[in-house]
Amino acid sequence: MITDTAHTRPGTGGRLDDILARTRSELEKGLVPVNIFANADIFDAEMERIFAKSWVFLGFESEIPEKGDFMQRRIGRDSVIVTRDGKGEIHVLANFCRHRGTKLCQTDVGNQSHFRCPYHGWVFKNNGEWIGAPDKSKAYRGLDTRDWNLFKAPHVESFLGMIFASLDADAPTLMDYLGGAAWFMRGLMDLHPGGMSPMGPPDRYKVRGDWKTGSENFGGDGYHVGVAHGSVQTIQLAQGFDVLNNYSTHYVIPGGHSFLGHDFDSMFGPDGHVWYYPPDIQRHFDLNRIDPLLQDVVKKNPPIVGTIFPNLSFLRFFGPPSPGKPPAVYTSWRQWQPSGPGEMELWSWQLKWNFMDEQQAADSYAAGQFGFSSAGIFEQDDTVVWEGAPEAARSVWARKEKASFNMQMGMEGMGQQVLDTSWEGPGEAWRPGPGEPSQRAFYRHWLRQMEETGE
Template sequence: MTVTGEFGDIDNGHIDPKIYTDQAIYERELEQVFGRSWLFLAHDSQLPKRGSFVQTYMGEDPVLVVRQGDGSVKAFLNQCRHRGMRICRSDEGTNKTFTCSYHGWAYDLEGNLINVPMEDRAYRKEIDKSRWGAVKVRVEEYKGFYFGTWSEDVPEFTDYLGDMAFYFDAVVGRWDNGLELVPMTSKWVIDCNWKFASEQSASDMYHVPFSHASARMALTDKPEEWPMRWGDAPPGRQFSGNGHGSGSVWLPTLGIPDLVSGQDYVDWLVSNQAEVFRNIGEERALKVYAHNTIFPNFSWLGPNATMRVWHPRGPGQVEVWSWTYVPKDAPQNIKADIRRGVQRTFGPAGSFETDDGENWTEVQQVLKGWKARQSKLNAQMGLGHEERDVHGLPGLSNDVFSETAARGFYRRWADLMAGLSWAEIRDQDAARERQETILPKEVQEV
């Protein structure tokens, strides 16, 4: 079943560049993609006690995520129902209530309207406060991670993940006591479409040997240890499913020399690898860790311990929110090593981060041209060579140097943009799976 039409022939690897530049398309995806998908909101470690809150975004809608008195987490639109002002101006903190600074309407931790100034005089006691609470978000928790959606139609989060749960668990399930986010959110703006960043994180290992070669060599006096040179990169696979994507080259051992966080981190990792292998299995620990995206805009990089959300800010701009994640039980010196490694590589001024941002902004700049926007873009790498449930990895996969996950990302995006219900999308996915070109099961081991 081929997705063709206004966005290109995605199943055959043709993408129309206007999806990165057109304002009308952007407005539609705020409703159809960000309004109908599960979006990352917060992690347990960001909400330590009753009344703890963080302000985030679902698309361009500001949202408050709040720890309740019973320990649960709820979320609601950060908008007063009187004249639309934010009811909280802080990025994070601890509150008992949220009060709009415009006219003083106050809301409780669940977003219910609890106080209207001069209610007796201004409204003659005729306002029904139960009808004017903040708009609620549907929230689900997965292993300490909270995701939200505006949609009642979208499947439960575990069904939405599908086979991606195997790949997500490879990072969130490694350690007995889980992960925590370092309590500092880095935020910066890149002048490019959000899909460049999200799709690359799902699919693109192809850029690594070239785009990041100079940065990698700058971090070491042994450039020959760079394992991603053209032609001799280690074997690896790329997964695609439900719009999500994951891709990694395979490691011979967890104790490979680390040019990012230092030898102390490597030694600690080796000394604790039995815990990792017990929790997720040795094979998964060595095969699943690198590039990952949960559709549409939550990504993480395993080697560099960074998680981020790509918040859209118009067709030509994205606001990056980035966190360092660490094993909760790791010693403080190891957590500090990991944090410094992220700052050097994928922080706002990190050597690899600036490589990626330069690529994306340059593409966006080129697409200002009239003729450039008429040229279809090629996403055909590995087309027709997908395999299913091979090499101990569930779902549809391909060689790590392919664009299987990119095509899957844009297929899901196009399905939602077409206004298909999630039931219709499920039926289309089943039809696509029946029509897949699957290579013979006698797969040669890489």
């Protein structure tokens, strides 16, 4: 728990409580102070008040299919071990020994019935229970071993094969936390009883950007596409980015979640139905698995990007798997893993529908890697421009001027975007044209979390 909210460190750009107060005042005007990026006190508070309180995505059940399987993942900056015990139950364990704090698990994935500390040899079962130590009868004869189990996440749940955990004992259920976002996720992942699964472990690469920038961008920033990704049009790989915003809908969900949909029928004609999937893929889908309104969204105005607060996003689009081949649709779930003030790691899973044959899966994977991977033509554009926010936050000049970023697009008097009062789905739908309702909603929820100190 952070108790000294007035604390500040040299060069961080202001006291924590002052920055949050200023953020509250400016958000009402559609502005975000630069001080919330690359700030050590803000970052520490985010770890305590957001990542330790939220439901955080950790991976897919299919990544640990067998009893004894485990994978090393993260909640904020905390390394955790996600295990499947001998009964098949999933646990999320703190990845440090209770004796001296040494990291227990050094590998990304594996299969273990127990974990042995490399320092003094304390041993823990893969459900977290303390089970032994060298010379136990001499060294720990009177030890109550129940007091020295590994710390275990109090809440672990799965949805559509995706594993989430919360470190907050008082957290709501996962479904209550997701709210309307779960409705959209069903449209993305539940069109076939076999579901989807990753085609390998996540790609991981370091980015000199703030985790919040990735989250709010994928929550619904269609405005950057024509500029940041203009080189794709220059080389004639794709055209028409300048009109994408004319066909967009921002779905804003309570809880900091948001999705950006596009009218594929207007953009591509009848062939645009269901994310532009080709007929040999679409014939496997059973849209009756989802409700009629969601069916309509999936057919005509499906989300192509979206964010589950705090740091999980998805992308579904299409591109060529290789020169001369027809486009293939790809799906990526990605996490913006905070590693320090103004620094993150980008983790990206490429998914397939489990009914896909080997060639269909390979084409989808290749198209996704070409577009969004460490060397992807779109990913490189994004990760370079995202360096700007933390650089500005470190600027003495920017802090001296009390600089703020502008997120007023779509507000009254700023553009044509309006709230669609006929929308019957969860949350709000804003359209048409460019706007930033998703960004403003993301930072409003971020601020609410940051102001709840738990004291």
